Amino acid sequence: MFTIGEFARHGRVSVRMLRHYDALGLLRPARVDAHSGYRSYEAAQLSRLNRIVALRDLGFSLGQIGSILDEKLTAEELRGMLRLRRAELETAAAAAVRRLAGVEARLRTIESEGRMSATDVVLKSVPAVRVAELSGSAASFEPADIGPVIQPLYEELCRRLDAAGVVPTGPGIAWYEDAPDGTITVHAGLQAGIEPSPAYDFTVTDLPPLDTAATVVHRGDMDAVLPTVQALAAWIDENGYRSTGYARELYLEVHESHADWVTELQEPVTPA
Numbered sequence: 001m002f003t004i005g006e007f008a009r010h011g012r013v014s015v016r017m018l019r020h021y022d023a024l025g026l027l028r029p030a031r032v033d034a035h036s037g038y039r040s041y042e043a044a045q046l047s048r049l050n051r052i053v054a055l056r057d058l059g060f061s062l063g064q065i066g067s068i069l070d071e072k073l074t075a076e077e078l079r080g081m082l083r084l085r086r087a088e089l090e091t092a093a094a095a096a097v098r099r100l101a102g103v104e105a106r107l108r109t110i111e112s113e114g115r116m117s118a119t120d121v122v123l124k125s126v127p128a129v130r131v132a133e134l135s136g137s138a139a140s141f142e143p144a145d146i147g148p149v150i151q152p153l154y155e156e157l158c159r160r161l162d163a164a165g166v167v168p169t170g171p172g173i174a175w176y177e178d179a180p181d182g183t184i185t186v187h188a189g190l191q192a193g194i195e196p197s198p199a200y201d202f203t204v205t206d207l208p209p210l211d212t213a214a215t216v217v218h219r220g221d222m223d224a225v226l227p228t229v230q231a232l233a234a235w236i237d238e239n240g241y242r243s244t245g246y247a248r249e250l251y252l253e254v255h256e257s258h259a260d261w262v263t264e265l266q267e268p269v270t271p272a
Helices: 004-011 015-024 043-057 062-070 075-111 143-164 226-238
Strands: 039-041 122-126 129-138 172-178 184-191 203-207 210-219 241-243 248-253 262-271
Touching: 004 015, 004 039, 004 043, 015 039, 015 062, 043 062, 043 075, 075 143, 129 143, 143 172, 143 184, 184 203, 210 226, 210 248, 226 241, 226 262
Parallel strands: none
Antiparallel strands: 122 210, 129 184, 129 203, 172 184, 172 248, 210 262, 241 262, 248 262
């Protein structure tokens, strides 16, 4: 038997927490001295304590934990619940990270307002290009929605091209379209000098030329592209043009570190 202090040390919890669990009926002492009121615990009770702490750390309320433990789940059933809850928390954490990245991008945009020189924007024509592509759907054009769609598309496209023995002939190009249901169709393409074939499990597309495009080079992670995008918008507005569609993204340099990426934005424009 262990005193409450000794049991707390072995379970890596506080004595206060053990008293709280006792009061809630989650973890009763094995014995309570009738005269002194001292609580004593058995080593076998560490198993229940481990379950309580794991469930609490995964976000379950103490009331929920009591219900779960009262169902006397097997270790495998409990592991399954924990894996599911862990996956939910990982998804929520990833979403929080993306939201923070969006906040930082907005802050950088505010801080960089007016700093981009007009000479950074080049007006030019963009030739037609043939690409192998895969498409997906994003809920909106926000980076938090685009990133989780386009990255897996490129990973899968590279895998399929490799399986088909197709070697890209130029940089990747991403482009976007409004879908009828209000979502965004995301196209992930890699330049490839091949003919369409039903044998391919990807699409071969001829991207049309852009007669006039306002272009600018963005250096760094595409999650931080907002200041560049808005500087380009300011140039278009100030120089008597209007946008006629989403900007294409030409990935000039792709590195393991996204901070080293070099991407040209190519926004189709026409005189206002």
